[in-house]
Amino acid sequence: MTNKRESIHGQWSSRWAFILAATGAAVGLGNIWKFPYIMGQNGGGAFVVLYLACILLVATPIFIAEVMLGRRARRSPVQGMTVLAQEERASPAWKYLGWMGVIAGFLILSYYSVIMGWAMAYVERAMTGSFNGLDGAALQRMFESFKANPMELLFWHSLAMLITMLVVVRGVRAGLQAFTVLLMPALFVILLLLVGYGVSTGYFGAAFSYMFTPDFSKLTAHSVVVALGHSFFTLSIGMGLIMAYGSYMPEKVSIGQTALLVVAADTTVALLAGLAIYPVVFANGLEPSAGPGLVFQTLPIAFGHMPLGVLIGTLFFALLTLAAWTSSISMIEPAIAHVVEKRGWTRVKAGIWLGLGAWLLGIASVLSFNHWNEFKLFGKTFFELLDFATSNIMLPLGGLLIAIFATWIMRRESSFDELGMSERAYTLWRILTRYVAPLGIVVIFLYGLGILA
Ligand code: PHE
Numbered sequence: 001m002t003n004k005r006e007s008i009h010g011q012w013s014s015r016w017a018f019i020l021a022a023t024g025a026a027v028g029l030g031n032i033w034k035f036p037y038i039m040g041q042n043g044g045g046a047f048v049v050l051y052l053a054c055i056l057l058v059a060t061p062i063f064i065a066e067v068m069l070g071r072r073a074r075r076s077p078v079q080g081m082t083v084l085a086q087e088e089r090a091s092p093a094w095k096y097l098g099w100m101g102v103i104a105g106f107l108i109l110s111y112y113s114v115i116m117g118w119a120m121a122y123v124e125r126a127m128t129g130s131f132n133g134l135d136g137a138a139l140q141r142m143f144e145s146f147k148a149n150p151m152e153l154l155f156w157h158s159l160a161m162l163i164t165m166l167v168v169v170r171g172v173r174a175g176l177q178a179f180t181v182l183l184m185p186a187l188f189v190i191l192l193l194l195v196g197y198g199v200s201t202g203y204f205g206a207a208f209s210y211m212f213t214p215d216f217s218k219l220t221a222h223s224v225v226v227a228l229g230h231s232f233f234t235l236s237i238g239m240g241l242i243m244a245y246g247s248y249m250p251e252k253v254s255i256g257q258t259a260l261l262v263v264a265a266d267t268t269v270a271l272l273a274g275l276a277i278y279p280v281v282f283a284n285g286l287e288p289s290a291g292p293g294l295v296f297q298t299l300p301i302a303f304g305h306m307p308l309g310v311l312i313g314t315l316f317f318a319l320l321t322l323a324a325w326t327s328s329i330s331m332i333e334p335a336i337a338h339v340v341e342k343r344g345w346t347r348v349k350a351g352i353w354l355g356l357g358a359w360l361l362g363i364a365s366v367l368s369f370n371h372w373n374e375f376k377l378f379g380k381t382f383f384e385l386l387d388f389a390t391s392n393i394m395l396p397l398g399g400l401l402i403a404i405f406a407t408w409i410m411r412r413e414s415s416f417d418e419l420g421m422s423e424r425a426y427t428l429w430r431i432l433t434r435y436v437a438p439l440g441i442v443v444i445f446l447y448g449l450g451i452l453a
Contacts, residue, residue: 015249018248018250018253019261019262020180020184022236022242022258023261023266024183024326025241025245025331026234026262026263026265027184027266027269027323028323028326028327029112029116029327030233030270030327031234031266031269031323032269032270032320033292033320034230034233034234035051035234035273036274036277036294037290037295038226038230039051039211039288040281040289040290040294041288042218042219042220042222042223042227043218043223044210044211044213044214044215044218045209045210045212045214046215046219047219047226048214048274049214051230054228054231055234057437057440058231058436058441059231059235060263060432061403061433062232062238062402062433062437063237063259063263064255064433065403065407065433066237066240066242066243066246066402067243067246067259068406068418069081069084069246069405069406070244070245070246070247070249071246071255071418073247075247075337075341076098076247076334076338077097077101077102077244077337077338078095078240078338079098079338079342080098080240080243080247081095081097082095084405085409087414088410088414090405097398097401097402098334100397100401101239101240101241101398102239102334102335102338104238104390104394104395104398105239105240105241105335106331106354106357106358107361107390107394109164109328109332109358109362110359110361110362110364110386111362111383112328113160113362114153114156114160114365114366116157116164116321116328117157117158117160118146119320119321120156120159120317120321121146121156122300122320123317123318125317126300126314127314129310130142131300131301131303131309131313132309132310133304133305134304136284136285136286136297136298136301139296139297139298139301139304140286140290140293142300147293147369148370149370150367150369150370153366153369153370154363154366157359157362160324160328161358161362162355164329164355165351165352165355167329168332168347168351169347169348169352170347183323184265186315187319187322188269188272190312190315190316191272191273193312194302195275195276197276197279197302197306198276198277198278198279198280199279201282203280203282204275206278206279206282207274207277207279207281207282210288211271224444224447224448225392225447226392228392228444229388229391229393229395232391232399233395234266234270235262236327236331237398237402238396238397238398238402239395240398241330241331241334243334243402244333244334245330254421255418255420256419256425256429273295276299277294277295277298280302281294281298284301286298299316332351335350336351336354339353364383365382365383365386367382368381368383369381369383396441396444400437400441400442403437403441404438407430
């Protein structure tokens, strides 16, 4: 049975277009800003091992499942889940899985745009040579005073949201696709350059063993939950976005191979970012557990001391902004596709309203770094709470439900037909998605319950 549905939002022009767009969505602040600092807060090597295990055993199979569901449904997540549930004679309540994704994407965008604003602000600082000759302590002060200034954060957050929505309203082909082609190779090159700088500090070995010598006694229930959540966040899965992108994917493209390429690119960028940042951390006696400011306090030391540092620093933060941009435009896609399909809104109208909403909510994150930083729930500021609830709860929960739908509810023929894999690859995928991933998520969740208690 081949499926002849078409998406009303258009289609990617080729397999490469999907790969580029999905890589654009996956590679972002999660890899360069978040991964290094959460690794530092969670004890280094053991966290990396756990994160890689989550990527391989849990996130990758679910990535494949999500693309598969999307391409089969050829609809946005909410309508898509409705159609698939009908087709598989399952409960219509599955559409709420789509809804959870719509909401998660919206919530993530609200704070993601704030951090994207940080990257933009640092382009300006890099360009004007503000890092020249500064040491770790001075850069820490620079970051602290930046964070303490809500008006500046608000300005950059607004700009980040504005440029995000400008691309979003242009639509699938013209807007999203054109972006990533040049970005990825450029990002790779700059990261490699920075790793090279790391080697020149003489602390590359220390960084390497910090990242790759696991000491499992450092792991807490919290780290385990964060590693799982990050594997979802960094691949952008569990919220229907990959499903939406999958729905624009041409037939006859191998989903498995395509997914593996995206995962490989994403993981490589994250590891390279770690290998670029940690030598600088150790060479300058900085704290790996510095938190969200880590990349902004460390790499500028390198830029302030290396030849061509102004140029390289500017390029780095510009590329980080671009990487964040190709992710931010994707996050809101499930919500946009939903209102366009369901309410018949134009993309422009949908973009304006949703963008405005996410911008408003983002102001709370802006304030959580200064005026409201004492205001905590479960020991977390508003930004931390939103990040925790979305990455570590909503996305893994969404992923769990996707895995269950794809392998317990959907008939074997349907998924086999849509994936078009060899019998062996299919069996491996099915075992991982049907047993290993759900079990992993449930066990980690149960283990993590201790955090809130
Ligand atoms: N994967 C993106 C990153 O690592 C973040 C993201 C999450 C994008 C969810 C889309 C959806 O930066």
